[in-house]
Amino acid sequence: MSPLLSIEHVTKTFARGGVFGRTEFAAVDDVSFSLESASPEIFAIIGESGSGKTTLARMILSLESPSAGSIRFLGTDISKLRSRRDRLQFMQKVQPIFQSPSEAFNPLKRVDRYLFASAHHFAGHRTRGGREAAADEALKKVGLSLAEVQGRYPHELSGGQLQRTAIARALISSPALIVADEPVSMVDASLRMSIVNLFKTLRDQLRVSIIYITHDLATAYYISDRVLILQKGKVVETGPARQVLSEPRHPYTVRLRESILSLDDADRIHADG
Amino acid sequence: MDAALSVRNLRAYYVTDYFGVRREVRAVDDVTLSVGKNEIYGIAGESSCGKSTFIKTVAAAIRPPLRVLGGSIKYSFLDRDLYDLDEKKLSDIRWKQLSCIPQGSMSVLNPVRRIRESFQDFAFPHMGLDRSEFGKVVNRHLERLHLQPTILSSYPHELSGGMRQRVAIALATVCRPEFIIADEPTTALDVVVQKDVLALILETQREIGSSMIFVTHDLTVHANISDRLGIMYAGRLIEEGPTRDVFRDPMHPYTRHLVASLPRIGDLTAKAALTGTPPNLAQPPSGCRFHPRCPLATDICRQANPELTTAVPGRRVACYAVTPSPEARAMTNHRMTNDRFPPS
Numbered sequence A: 001m002s003p004l005l006s007i008e009h010v011t012k013t014f015a016r017g018g019v020f021g022r023t024e025f026a027a028v029d030d031v032s033f034s035l036e037s038a039s040p041e042i043f044a045i046i047g048e049s050g051s052g053k054t055t056l057a058r059m060i061l062s063l064e065s066p067s068a069g070s071i072r073f074l075g076t077d078i079s080k081l082r083s084r085r086d087r088l089q090f091m092q093k094v095q096p097i098f099q100s101p102s103e104a105f106n107p108l109k110r111v112d113r114y115l116f117a118s119a120h121h122f123a124g125h126r127t128r129g130g131r132e133a134a135a136d137e138a139l140k141k142v143g144l145s146l147a148e149v150q151g152r153y154p155h156e157l158s159g160g161q162l163q164r165t166a167i168a169r170a171l172i173s174s175p176a177l178i179v180a181d182e183p184v185s186m187v188d189a190s191l192r193m194s195i196v197n198l199f200k201t202l203r204d205q206l207r208v209s210i211i212y213i214t215h216d217l218a219t220a221y222y223i224s225d226r227v228l229i230l231q232k233g234k235v236v237e238t239g240p241a242r243q244v245l246s247e248p249r250h251p252y253t254v255r256l257r258e259s260i261l262s263l264d265d266a267d268r269i270h271a272d273g
Numbered sequence B: 001m002d003a004a005l006s007v008r009n010l011r012a013y014y015v016t017d018y019f020g021v022r023r024e025v026r027a028v029d030d031v032t033l034s035v036g037k038n039e040i041y042g043i044a045g046e047s048s049c050g051k052s053t054f055i056k057t058v059a060a061a062i063r064p065p066l067r068v069l070g071g072s073i074k075y076s077f078l079d080r081d082l083y084d085l086d087e088k089k090l091s092d093i094r095w096k097q098l099s100c101i102p103q104g105s106m107s108v109l110n111p112v113r114r115i116r117e118s119f120q121d122f123a124f125p126h127m128g129l130d131r132s133e134f135g136k137v138v139n140r141h142l143e144r145l146h147l148q149p150t151i152l153s154s155y156p157h158e159l160s161g162g163m164r165q166r167v168a169i170a171l172a173t174v175c176r177p178e179f180i181i182a183d184e185p186t187t188a189l190d191v192v193v194q195k196d197v198l199a200l201i202l203e204t205q206r207e208i209g210s211s212m213i214f215v216t217h218d219l220t221v222h223a224n225i226s227d228r229l230g231i232m233y234a235g236r237l238i239e240e241g242p243t244r245d246v247f248r249d250p251m252h253p254y255t256r257h258l259v260a261s262l263p264r265i266g267d268l269t270a271k272a273a274l275t276g277t278p279p280n281l282a283q284p285p286s287g288c289r290f291h292p293r294c295p296l297a298t299d300i301c302r303q304a305n306p307e308l309t310t311a312v313p314g315r316r317v318a319c320y321a322v323t324p325s326p327e328a329r330a331m332t333n334h335r336m337t338n339d340r341f342p343p344s
Helices: A053-060 A084-093 A111-122 A128-141 A159-171 A189-204 A217-223 A241-246 A251-259 A265-269 B051-058 B087-093 B115-122 B131-144 B149-153 B161-173 B191-208 B219-223 B243-248 B253-260 B299-303 B326-340
Strands: A005-016 A023-035 A042-046 A068-073 A094-097 A177-181 A209-214 A226-231 A234-240 B003-018 B021-036 B040-044 B066-075 B098-101 B179-183 B211-215 B228-233 B236-242 B309-312 B315-317
Touching (some): A005 A053, A042 A189, A189 A209, A226 A241, B021 B051, B021 B211, B021 B236, B040 B051, B228 B253, B236 B243
Parallel strands (some): A177 A209
Antiparallel strands (some): B003 B021, B228 B236
């Protein structure tokens, strides 16, 4: 059985500068990893800003093409997807969740329109009743319901509700893979765990694999199966999540690990009390 | 006055009046707190808790529709309430006695001017030194913050995010002000840079001896900088105490949930989420504003708002489960009596 997703020596270069003195730099530099089809997993890509993680996410979603290397989804090279039908089939199976729920939704559009549009394009529901049922079913999976969000504009929902609606939208097409780019960094701490726990449910009960892109090592430790650490576009360390984050080997991973702030620091800093 | 800042019963609402409909968003609703000399007082809370509004109010940076409806704000270096000062006096104290470290460094740095000019603009008028003396003071100050004096010739975009934030800290501290207000200064920074910048802020504050209010939603940041911590929820202060004690022994159910739900490396226990959402401050819930989401809510919580009371010395909480009101105690006694001697 072909791997779900296979990233082979992928590089993405951008050019900087004007007509004179143009330099190239690699935002993503020779990155390789693969996800199996048989067992769904949560694969975390950890990196700071400028590490290339968002560029990598965009390539996996087929929003950009690599400068070198190949990305295969279920055996097919995704840069070869040309026809509308092929692209639609791909998008049905690979869905995004972005960082800022308020940016993912047009403030002048009611949020149910996004759900109905996905139900129409990706799940083939041609009737209104079919679309509403699909939207309601997806919303129930994230702990909401159509009654709660129907007719609402983004500003009428909280950040947590909006992000969960975005996740519901991604689930409508029954995807095999979800690419989540910093999905909880803009959500309040009291609601963050409800979304992080939801990802576990998606993996265990709905059998969806999730690429979880984040700079937050603590949530990555909590839910990921494997992690990949990116520094300036290059892979510096990869492996099982608990192992890499508890016993990091590469100096950069060690530095990341040491920089994590924790509540226990209060004991150390205010020891003179 | 012992406290560096004393805020009493502060109420600041966003008041709008359109088409005959008056609407009040009670962003800061009856907040009382004190910041001691040479102390860092942290304010934590999530979105819409009122901490940003509170900061604007104590920094004298409010604009309509935000209005101060009541209460007092007294700094130790002023002889009267902050809002009794005229614009000229406010301008005098800004930066020299009261300064600000903002969330984004670009809120204080002019993108089309070199860094040097920001220092000349902000600090030079207050310091009463001639140009060459001023130059020496600035250079020494930058070096203390691990910045090369050569950055004075740079434009903001030529520096990294971390360096820009250190410049913002330098700007806010060069006049050695008595009080510094920091509004999420490390939130936008990478995790590696964040730790360094926090250590720098702490070191600078200890060296100058200024008092500080440090606002951030991130509890782990408070663990690394705040001496005392105040938790805000829905416009009210609901818990306060030394940072270490609040984390070791949180009293308010909301605080307990926040502390328990933080994931940590090495800890794989399941974390529960809090149901519901923060309330609409234009129509806040009756009684305690947390009661719709509180696992311990009882009748008294729906009817009356718990006062912030001293539970143990140095720690204040606003919760009937922790410090029962006389009415609640009477209700509990009544129930207990009936259980023991059921009415026949």
